[in-house]
Amino acid sequence: MDLTFTPSPALDGKFKIVNTTVPIYHSKIGKFDLRTISAEDALRLVKSGSNYIKAINQTFKTKKAVK
């Protein structure tokens, strides 16, 4: 399904938005707008184990949820 918004230019070629079509994201590490998010914050979200933003062709250690 297509996004309902234009993603931040900082994501181009480095990160991909998945599992959502909308931009306002209240993650456990803070609130972000995927239309304006920086590459640094995108990387923090990837490392936090986000279901909604993935790195392209990069590997990061992500935090697992504490059971």
Added chain:
Amino acid sequence: MAGQYDNITDMGLSFGDGNDNISGVAEQAFLIPISWIKTMAKATAALTSGSLVTISGNHLMIVGKAPIPVATLYDKSGITWKLAGEKLSKIFEQGVELFIPENSVKSLGTLAAVKNYRYILLIGKIDGSGTFWQIGSELISATITDIAGGSGIGPTGEVGSKVTLQSYATAPVYSYEGDVPPVGVAG
């Protein structure tokens, strides 16, 4: 969720002297229709008493769906719980009041749309942790039991709507510590 829990090295009821202990909830809530959820996180195996009520995973929406943000008024919103049921068959009745202090066509139209869904509700904690209280679960949903409001009367009247939800659970309330799925508007 809870079955029998009897870890005597862990259970306790206490207050930490000097702790902040602020009443109320944050002014941000999310209504999430259960039928819009692809994967619902839940409290995991009871290793500690806290784990009986802690949801640390992430709820995941069906693609194309999103939580409905609700911007509430601090002074008039909150959650409650109390025991219900007969002797030795108790369950907690959970209640929520959300006051939305405006009568915009967007808010009124949203109230018209949301009245007949089965939900979980996430509402921000006031402690600054960035985590949420959750009302309702995959076992028993929260439903809207009342929406009451008006224009207010005269210069001191109250404008807006109070939305009341109710659910039942084996715990007083759940602590949701995962991500809130992205939303389309700020709320």
